[in-house]
Amino acid sequence: xxxxxxIVAGIVDPITMISADAAYRVAEIYRKHGxxxxxxxxxxxxxxxxxxxxxxxxSIICYFGHAWDDMWMGDxxxxxxVERDNVDWLSDTVSVAVPACRSLRKLGxxxxxxxxxxxxxxxxxxxxxxxxxxxxxxxxxxxxxxxxYRSLAIGETVxxxxxxxxxxxxxxxxxYKELRLPNSDFYSMAMMWNxxxxxxxxxxxxxxxxxxxxxxFRFSGLPKTxxxxxxxxxVAAPIVYDYAKRRGWI
Amino acid sequence: xxxxxxxxxxxxxxxxxxxxxxxxxxxxxMINHHMAATNENGEFSVxxxxxxxxxxxxxxxxxPFSSRIYVDRNVDLGVITLHRxxx
Numbered sequence: 608x609x610x611x612x613x614i615v616a617g618i619v620d621p622i623t624m625i626s627a628d629a630a631y632r633v634a635e636i637y638r639k640h641g642x643x644x645x646x647x648x649x650x651x652x653x654x655x656x657x658x659x660x661x662x663x664x665x666s667i668i669c670y671f672g673h674a675w676d677d678m679w680m681g682d683x684x685x686x687x688x689v690e691r692d693n694v695d696w697l698s699d700t701v702s703v704a705v706p707a708c709r710s711l712r713k714l715g716x717x718x719x720x721x722x723x724x725x726x727x728x729x730x731x732x733x734x735x736x737x738x739x740x741x742x743x744x745x746x747x748x749x750x751x752x753x754x755x756y757r758s759l760a761i762g763e764t765v766x767x768x769x770x771x772x773x774x775x776x777x778x779x780x781x782x783y784k785e786l787r788l789p790n791s792d793f794y795s796m797a798m799m800w801n802x803x804x805x806x807x808x809x810x811x812x813x814x815x816x817x818x819x820x821x822x823x824f825r826f827s828g829l830p831k832t833x834x835x836x837x838x839x840x841x842v843a844a845p846i847v848y849d850y851a852k853r854r855g856w857i
Numbered sequence: 858x859x860x861x862x863x864x865x866x867x868x869x870x871x872x873x874x875x876x877x878x879x880x881x882x883x884x885x886x887m888i889n890h891h892m893a894a895t896n897e898n899g900e901f902s903v904x905x906x907x908x909x910x911x912x913x914x915x916x917x918x919x920x921p922f923s924s925r926i927y928v929d930r931n932v933d934l935g936v937i938t939l940h941r942x943x944x
Contacts, residue, residue, distance in 0.1 A: 620876060621940045673944050708944045732943040737920050789913065793921045797942070
């Protein structure tokens, strides 16, 4: 039995570069706590690498990036990284989509219905911060997100970890009110917003648990997962055939 | 010699777009206590007297923009790109 974390970070714009920074820090924390860690980031944040990573069961799946009510977007172009057809990839895990917008509205519910132990996410848009000239707000937002994952790593329950996150957000929101910097009112609102809109589906008393280090094949979502491979193969096959024919190999 | 107060008023204009270059309508632009909103094309124009000003651009879901300018003639701030601050 092992503890295993799969960390996924889509990188498509400036705000997701900041969340990816948090993802790498979370990966380090989990490694220090003895987890096996797989990080899938940037252009790799697509279905096939996630499918391969989940051939071994995961204790926790951490998603950083853009999302919508019914999907994690990752760096997928044609469809979502995780959506209704492959939501059971999250089964038997604590799944966390922080920071990611709105995924608790539908995807979180479906995940729990398809066997996820619990799902942490936002029921509204999730705000991030940027390094501004008056203050490095990005660092504070990263601190809040990392706090949530750290609490889970040390064995806290899902609901306690969420409360730690809320406390951290509220601390920064209050601090920004006192700072009275040009952008601090905006970011104070954003911190409070995040604290109000994070929530849990499934078992709030769940903790990250050990999983067997066995092979687990998932049949759901295969058409969309392997479609890009088939498309590349479809384009490459006539070229390879033509080349082989000219060489006299066939 | 100044003939009327209009001689001392200058326009500050610009255009607000998102990171894909799409114009952002109804974005609030504050130049000290002078306030305007962008039109359908993301453009704004505010008339202010000569002086030093803080320009602040605010829209929910977008990174706040702020800059300090000195106005002693008509000023074109050009295209201001706002990045999404939500996921």
